[in-house]
Amino acid sequence: MLSLKFIRENPDVVRKNLEKRHDKEKELWVDKILKLDSESRKIKYEIDNLRNSRNRISEEINQLKKQGKDASDKIKEAAEIPKKITKLEQKYKDIDEKLHYYLMRLPNILHESVPYGKDDTENEIVNTFGKKPVFDFEPLSHVDIIEKQGWADLERAAKISGARWYFLKGDLALLEM
Numbered sequence: 001m002l003s004l005k006f007i008r009e010n011p012d013v014v015r016k017n018l019e020k021r022h023d024k025e026k027e028l029w030v031d032k033i034l035k036l037d038s039e040s041r042k043i044k045y046e047i048d049n050l051r052n053s054r055n056r057i058s059e060e061i062n063q064l065k066k067q068g069k070d071a072s073d074k075i076k077e078a079a080e081i082p083k084k085i086t087k088l089e090q091k092y093k094d095i096d097e098k099l100h101y102y103l104m105r106l107p108n109i110l111h112e113s114v115p116y117g118k119d120d121t122e123n124e125i126v127n128t129f130g131k132k133p134v135f136d137f138e139p140l141s142h143v144d145i146i147e148k149q150g151w152a153d154l155e156r157a158a159k160i161s162g163a164r165w166y167f168l169k170g171d172l173a174l175l176e177m
Contacts, residue, residue, distance in 0.1 A: 001103055001104060001106070001108075002014065002103065002106055002108065002109070004033070004037050004099070004103070007030065007033055007034065007037075007106075008034065008037060011030050011031075011034060013109065014030050014106070014109070015027050015030050017107070017109045017110055018030070018107070020110055020114070020116055021107060021110070022118070022119070023107070026105070026106060026107070029102050029105075029106060032102060033099065033102050033103065033106070036095050036098055036099045036102070037099065039095055040092060040095045040096060040099060043088055043091055043092045043095065044092060046088055047085055047088050047089060047092065050081050050084055050085050050088070051085065053081060054078060054081040054082070054085075057074055057077055057078045057081070058078060060074055061074045061075060061078065146166075146172065149170075149172075150169060150170055151168060151169055151170055151171065151172035151173075152166045152167060152168055152169060152172065153166070153167045153169055154166050154167075
């Protein structure tokens with residue numbers, strides 16, 4: 001997961017990385033993340049200021065009571081602060097959840113050695129290891145095997161989540177647990 005600090009300090013690097021990955025939707029996320037981060041920091045600052053005010057007012061109330069003076073105005077003022085803090089904390093929590101959602105789905109930065117291509121058909125083979133086996137039959141791909149065994153539902157997953165997703169079923173789902 002990319003840190004907020006990194007995204008804040010290097011938004012263009014993150015955008016360029018997403019451009020290399022051909023992920024236009026997530027390129028737009030960078031601005032959303034920066035906006036949410038800014039809001040989050042602003043709200044956190046307000047919460048801290050309110051807590052500081054509450055502590056200061058509590059101290060003033062104690063001083064007034066020690067001096068035998070009326071502290072009812074300060075007590076009313078102090079009673080309002082926790083409500084404001086609670087409201088802001090909920091707002092902060094909501095923003096933090098949204099931020100977490102985006103950050104968890106934002107991919108890491110590609111290594112500079114990763115070649116750029118329009119799609120995966122332009123991938124380059126960098127290394128191969130061992131000999132390629134020769135079969136006297138047509139071997140099945142892993143996708144064909146799991147479909148044949150009824151271990152995954154690729155069609156439904158593609159409809160719900162998009163291409164390259166899968167839902168495990170049966171024994172394979174149990175094995176994954």
